[in-house]
Amino acid sequence: MSIQFFYEKNLEGVANSVKRKQEQYRKIVRHLYYNDATSIAGIVKAVHISQPLVASLVDDLIGYGMLLDSGVGESIGGRRPNLFCINPDYQYVIGVEINLHTLNLAVFDLSNNQIQKEEIKYFDLEDSEEYLLALVEMIEMLISKLDVPKERYLSIGVSIPGLVDAKLGLSYTHLSVAANGLANYLAERIGLNVLLDNDARIMALGEKAFGKAIDKENVLCLNLTNGIGLGMILNGELHSGKNGFAGEFGHIPIEPNGELCHCGKIGCLETLTSGKVLVQNVKKAMEKGQPTILAQYQKEGKKIDLRSVVEAIKAEDQFAIDQLNQICEYLGKGLVTLIHLLNPEMVIIGGRMAHTGKYVLDPVRMSMNKYAMRRISSETEIVCSDLLDNAALMGTMANVMRIALNLD
Structure with a gap:
């Protein structure tokens, strides 16, 4: 690489x-x-x-x-x-954040400044050739907006959910239809080097380079959006595991008689606590006539998704807050396992649910106090990300530069 x-x-x-x-x-x-x-x-x-x-x-x-x-x-x-x-303008880096329902793009100079950013909403991730062609088109459109020759782009950094082998540039969960792997597919069509990795690990790199993990050696970074992702900084370095699959925290089995997870297993943590579960629980209660400002959102034509639920929580809707509290019980319980195993100095909560701030931190801390050994948990600080929606894009920049400047 x-x-x-x-x-x-x-x-x-x-x-x-x-x-x-x-x-x-x-x-x-x-x-x-x-x-x-x-x-x-x-x-x-x-x-x-x-x-x-x-x-x-x-x-x-x-x-x-x-x-x-x-x-x-x-x-x-x-x-x-x-x-x-x-010289910040000597070369540039393109960041591409692929999400389940949106696509975020940015161009960075060598001083880590975002000089161009695009958010494409309703860009649903599909394992299809049509999606791949649209993705290439979006990246090419971003490049065309800047008067910069292609040779002045150092690389494209890409983050995507699911199982990713960063060394081989392969995405196994999404866009596996890409010939020779997603990284090679994009590189061949755009004509630039491409570095690919899992979104949670990329977010962890963003936190290490630009966020609350600066100067920290052992940090767990949670991506709490529709699912649960985990990026780990251990001994100051990103931990990816043998094939780059380390961090599948959401698929730790918790409930033997639980729900079927999309991974094919029963009772994964992600079936009990995730943005997707939060939205499902909210919708079920609303169908039964539960009073909530989300009903007003619905009347106004707003989609009841994770964004709107988070908005309701921030507006202090008690029903939405209670629903978040319930799933955080399981999240805290799962985190206790990680803290007992890895003894991190900090846990950073990122992703869409981090926008709720104290409303996600307080119940997670309560759950951890209930299940964790105090001697270990008392040494672990739990915080929400300051980078929030910028974490993954900043992480793509950090990933490109750590590879570009590696002296090994």
């Missing part, structure tokens, strides 16, 4: 020499991407390359357009040093 910066495609010379120089360039670029503007002396200290060579390499990267001279810094004795930084 290789991504090349634009300047790297034109490096010439003996293979070993080119590889060595490429590694030296990337050490500098990596340091400047993850840190503020830095002087030559600061770069030398960080990358452990001699000062004359660093100065020469930085000059090369400025000539390529990859770096910029960003002025002078504070003096620590003697002349004030020149500072250098990444």
Whole structure:
């Protein structure tokens, strides 16, 4: 899985020499991407390359357009040093967030700024050639809106629900009709490198790079939308498992005599606590005449889906809050298993249900207090994401850059 910066495609010379120089360039670029503007002396200290060579390499990267001279810094004795930084407009990254019912697209510069964003509502995920063609069309339309040649795009990062083998670029749950795998399909038709992964893991990368998991080593990131996804940061790294299937938290068996799950098994956690279950429970009660402001939403022509239920909870509709409390009992119970096994320092609740804030946090905490060993659970902070709907798109950017800057 290789991504090349634009300047790297034109490096010439003996293979070993080119590889060595490429590694030296990337050490500098990596340091400047993850840190503020830095002087030559600061770069030398960080990358452990001699000062004359660093100065020469930085000059090369400025000539390529990859770096910029960003002025002078504070003096620590003697002349004030020149500072250098990444050129944010040198290349761009495209983020694609595939959801069950919507599609979100964004273009990022190398300073992680979203310079273009598109949300396509009612873009229902279907395992069909027609959906694939529409997806390619949406990405191409996004590219056409910016006056940027394709070679200036570093990569496309894609997140999708379900089982995903990121190394092979394969999506097993959705869009398995794509020839040679979804990543290869998109790369061939769009002409850009594509990195694919599961949505919950991508969200975890977003939290680690830009959210509440910054500087944290062991964090569980829950994607609570229609289903339940789990991304795990363990010992500071994304944990994917042998084939990239780690984190199927929603399919832990909880109720032996429970409902049939869409995975084919009986009584999965997801059949007891998920956005889908919350909406189903709300609709059943409404059919029996349950008083709720959701009935007014329905009269106004609003669809009774997870968005509208979350809206009702935020509006302090007691019925909707009670329904959320009921499913959070199971969610907290399931989380106790993870906390006892992994002893994380933080659990971040993300996805659509994170918009409810305290209304999802409080019952989950109560359930955990009921079932967890206090000595372990008291060391685990439970919070809602600050990134919310941006987590997956930000995660696609983080995923592309961690691969692009990997020095292994």
